[in-house]
Amino acid sequence: MPISRRGLLTGTAAALLAAGAAGCADRTGPDQDAAALARLLDRRARAVLRRDRAALAATVLPGATALRTRQLAWLDNLAQVPLAAWEYRLQALDAYPLPAALGSAGSGGRRRAARVHLRYRLAGFDTEPVTATAYQTFERIGGAWYLGSDTDHPGGDVQLWDLGPVTVVHGRCCLVLGLGSAAALPPYARLADRAVPAVSAVWGDGWGRRTVLLVPSTTQQFGSLLGVDPQGFAGTAAVTSGEYGAAEAGRTERITVNPPVWAQLTALGRQVVTTHETTHVATRAVTDTWTPRWLAEGAANWTGYLGTGLGPRQICPELQAAVAAGHLPGQLPPDSAFDGTAPDLAQTYEQAWFACRTIVLRHGQAGLVGFYRALAATGGSGGQQAAVEQALRRSLGTGTAVLTAQWRADLLAALR
Template identity: 65%
Template structure:
C-alpha cells in the first residue's frame, strides 16, 4: 500500500488476541522508506528535468547557501539567524519558523542539513511579475545524538523568493505533501532511557512509561536476535490519532486498530540508522501492561531485524518472528495467541498454505488468521529445530538475494537451515496446527 508521501508499506505485524491483553486488537506496520528517496511524482520529474537542463547553477547555489544558513541556525538554536532567512514582511511565516525552533528545544540534534533535490518542482500561484521565485523539493537530513550514525531523511516542498539580490524562504505551504515531523506539531518532550529515546507530545509520565517498556524490550530482543543491531530504539509519541496520521501520511481512520508503526529502510547498508517506532495513542492507551509489553517487543524486533529483512522476505516470516519474540516469556498458550486459527483447525478448516503477503494488508479479510498463522509457523521452526534456527532462517532468506522470486528464496533458505523445502515445511506446519488444536492446553 503506497502512502503517497515517501514510502511503500511492505510489512504487516502481529495480531494480539483480546484475551487478557486489553484493547480489541492491534497491528503494526513496517514501512520501507527505500522507495522514499526514490522517485518524485511525474509532474515533479518534468519540472526537475527542465531545471536541470537549463544549467541554473547560480540559482541553485544561491538557494543552497540559504539552506545552509538555515541549517546552521537550527543547530545553533539561533532564532534571529533563522528569522533572517525569511522576508521581514512574512510575519506569519517567521512566527511558524520560530515556533518550530522552540518545539525542537529538547531534541538532541547531532546534525541538520538541507539539500536541493529539484528546482521548479511544482507550479506556483501567480504573483506580481517582477517577483522572482523558485519552487524546490528539498531533502532534510537530521541525526539524533547517540542514536543516528546515518541521517534520517524527510522531504519538504519550499518556495524561495529573491529580494535585493538575496534568496529567502518565501513559503512552506505552496505545495501539498512532504513529510510532517513531530516538531511540526508542537513542543517535543524528550525522555532518555538506558537504550531508547522517546520524543513525544504527551505527558512526561506517559513518555516515561513508554521508555521503560522500550528499555525492557531491547535486551529481550537481543537475547533472541543477538547484539549486532545497535541495541537502541527511537520512539515517537504523538498526542492524538490525527497527529499519528500526519506523521505517517496516512488516513488515521484506517489505522484505528494499529498500535504502532515501525518505519525503516531495509538491508545491511542502512545499519547506521536507528529506525523510528511511532505509537498510536488511542490504541496504546487501550492495552493493558501485558499488551504494551508484547507490542513494544514486537516493534523492537522489527528494528533489530531490519538489516536482514529484504523485499523478498515473506511477511509470514517477518511478522511471525516479531510476534514470536514479543510473546516470549509471557506465559501465553497457543490457544490464547491463535484462538481463531485453532478453532478453525479443530473444525476441519486447515489452511492449505502459509499466508501470502497480501493477506497481511489492513483491508484483507481474515487478517487475524494471517497473523496467527505467521506466529504458528515460527513456533513450528522453534519447536522442531530450536530458536537459533529461526534466526538463521531469517538471515538465510535475506542472503539468497531473492533470485528466482520469494518462494524460491524461502525454499532455498529452508533447505539450508532446516534441511527441508517449502512444501515439506508447510506440511509439517499443518501437522503442528492439528496437534495444537487437539491439545487441551
Template identity: 60%
Template structure:
C-alpha cells in the first residue's frame, strides 16, 4: 500500500488518472468474467432441474479433450433421475479461487469456487450446500463454458457423484442410496419407526422428517463425510449438519456405514436409527459447548428405550471393564467421559465404554428425576451457553444447567452416576 502511494505521488495527476483508468478496466473485466460464469451456472442449474442432460452438456467446452467431462454431465442427470429435487442452484463464492495448471492454447480461464444449494421435496425448508471447484474458459463468442471440475482438490462429494441413486420414500423419511432397493426399503422402515419414538421423548417441535444416505462401500461412506472412514470403524451411522438453531429449516443427513451396519441384527439397526434420529431432533439444541457425553447419551437413551434390554445387555464392554477393575471400579469412573473419549482414537473398547458411560449418566437423570428432566437439562445447557455464558467453559455451563434443573452440581451428579453404574454392573 505504501509503495503504491509513493509511486502515485511521483506520477502526478496524469499518472493517477491513467492508473485509475487501468484499475477501472480491470474491474470491468472481472465483472464481465463473473457475469459470464453466473449465466453459465444459471443455465446448468436450469438444465439439472429440467433433467435435460443435453442442455447440461452444452455448458461444457467443445474441445475433444473435454469429452469425459461432457459424459459426466449426462451421467449426473441419470444419477439424479429418481431424486425429488425442490431446488438446485449454483452460486459463485469466489473467482481466482485456486491456481490454474498451465494450458496450451484455449481462451482466458477463471478458477471458481462455487456453492451448490439443493433441497429435497418435502424434507428441506432450507437448502443443503456443497462446495465445488470449477474452471471456466472464455469462448470466441464471449461465452464462458465449463472446462474442468478437477483442477483443484477438495470439494464436497454428493451421493449422485458416486452412481445412480435409488430412492425409498416413507411416511417420515426418505432414503437415498447406492444399494439394492430391498436394503433401502428396510432402512426406510426402521427410519419410519424411529421418528415417532423420538418425538415421544423430545416432542414434535422439530421437523419430524429424516433423510438417510446409504452408500455401497466403506470408501464411499468416507467420501461422503470427507474423512478417513477408518476413524468411524464400529459406528454404524453418522449424522452430519450444523449445530444450533440457525439452520432450523434444514433436515440433517444420516449417513449409513455399510460395513458396521451389515454386521448388526434387526434390533441393533433399529437402535442405531433411533439414536441418529435423536441427533436430528435435538440438533437445534446441540451447541459447540454441549458435552459429548450428554449429546451421545440422550441419543443412546432414546435409542434403547422400550427395547427391554437390561443395563448389562446395553453396556457389555463397560460391564467387563468394571468387573476387571474390581475394588478399583470407582477409580475407573473418576469423571464423566470427556469429549475426546468419543473421537474413536482410544485403544480397545474405549469408544464403546464412553458411549455406555454416557447412557448410564442419562439413566441416572431419568431414574432419579424423570425423563422430562433429561429433556430440560439438554435444553438448559444449550440456552445457558447461547446467552451470556457463550465464552465460558463447558464445565461451568454444565454445572449451572445441572443446578438449575436437578438442584445439584457436576461433582454431586458425578457421584450419583458412579454409584448407580456400579450398583447395576458390579458382580
C-alpha cells in the first residue's frame, strides 16, 4: 500500500517572507522568524547527525525539563540507525492554533506553530530522501529561538525511533530496524536475504536489490508507523509503504511487519510474505495509480510462491472451496476487494495469484513481467481499464475479455 511521506515546499513560508519585506518594520516580524527558525532547524539537524546530545539540548527551551529529557531519549533511540543525511525544512508558520501560553511565553516570549519536513537517508539504502512531516512549536526568549513543544498538534508522520530505542541488524542485502529484543531480528534478515535474489530472478536487477524492514513490537505501533487504524490490517502480516512511479526508484521502500499476525505464520509462510513484499519494493518504479491491484498483488504472490512446491489447491484453499461449490467468479477482482476489511480478502488474493498463473501458463513468466512493464508505460491514458486493455494487446496480443475467460477456464480445470 502506498503511503506518501514526500512533500514539496509550500508557498506559505515564501508568502510570509514577502509580506514581511513589503510592510513589516518589526525586526522580529514573520520574515525574520522564518529565517531564524530555519537556522535553528539546521542546528538541530547537525546535532542529530552527530548524535550530539549537548547540541540538541541547547536547542530546547530553557526550563522545559520534560521536553529536553524526551528529546535526548529520542536522540538515543537513533544511536544505531545508519544515517547518511538528515535535514529539516520549514514548510509553514502558524500551521495550527496554539494552546494558551504558559511560563516564559506568557511573559513576553514569541511563539510560532510550524509544520516541518524531515528529510533523511539511510546509509547504503537510500539515494533519495524519505520525507516525514512534524508539527512543532518554537519560542523566542531573549532574542533566541528554541523548540518549545512537540505535542501541541496531533498528527504528523511517526518514525520507528519515535516509538523507542531502535536496534539494527545488517544482512547481505537488507537492513532490519526493530524495537524490542535484538535477538529477534536476525531471522528477518535471513528471510530478506533469501527474498532479494528470488525476486531479482523474476524481475531482473534493475532495482536497488536491497530492502529495509521495520519491526515494531505491537499492533498499535504498526498502525502508528503507517498512519492507519491497525484493525483494518488484522489479517495482514506485513505492508510495503511508499509511493508510485519511476521517480521513487532511488528510495528503498519500507516493509513494515505486523507482529501478532507475523507470529502466527509458519516458516514457509514468513518466507512467502517476505518475498511477496520484496516484490512490491522491486516493482515500485513500474507500479502506478492505474495498476490494478489484482496484478500488483497477484504478481507479488506469484513471485512469493515460486519454488515452494505448492500447487493451486494448496495456494488457493478458499478459492478451491468456492469453485468446488459452484461459485465461479465472473470477473477479475476490483481494487476495492483488496481493502483490509473487505469480505473474502484471502480469496481475493488467491484470485489475483491465479490470474497471474493464467498469464504465465500461456505467455511464460517473461510475459507477466512484460505486461506489468507495458502497463506502466501506458501512462494510464484513458483510465485503468483502458490502460490494461492497451497493455495486454501490446505485450500479450490479447484483451481483458479473453484473459478473463481463460482465467475462469483455468479455475475450473484446476480447482473444481
